[in-house]
Amino acid sequence: GDSVTQMEGPVTLSEEAFLTINCTYTATGYPSLFWYVQYPGEGLQLLLKATKADDKGSNKGFEATYRKETTSFHLEKGSVQVSDSAVYFCALIRDSSYKLIFGSGTRLLVRP
């Protein structure tokens, strides 16, 4: 079945460091891909998305490119801030089902 695999956390970085969180997926067809962010005690917020191969999603300095050849959707940010500390979830949705399939999440901790 469909699945999403994320790198295990926590990821601990100093402020202004470069961030990469790896995400790979397994799915039939051509899913759409998402990154959601969850701040402590809150629900999930959509961070960015990409709906077809080679699309780049971007928002708030975060970017991710849909790589069909490597079935990946890695999240990157050039300079992280303390306020970026949260849990990040990679997810996919197949056209036919509209059900989101999530990875297990990666906790990011940014130190001043």
Next chain:
Amino acid sequence: EAEVAQSPRYKITEKSQAVAFWCDPISGHATLYWYRQILGQGPELLVQFQDESVVDDSQLPKDRFSAERLKGVDSTLKIQPAELGDSAMYLCASSSGGRGAYEQYFGPGTRLTVT
């Protein structure tokens, strides 16, 4: 900005008691989802509604869980009786539905603790 509303935000209940959660989706959103998120894991779909009809409840433990969306607007998720393993965050999400409308908007969730 329109948001998905959920209540209560926190609920503590004893094992074998009944508990209910409420969700009000973004106005006009035809599709409503209930997800369960166990601590340290990603959310998993429990039930999906299209208007008032259930589209997918394959992962809903139907012996103790029930969900309804009677008028196709707000929704209630019930657990009876609650078990210790039900302790989790219950998230509601909505989307406008239809082909290409993939974005789901999440509420703040209800944190359930079963003692």
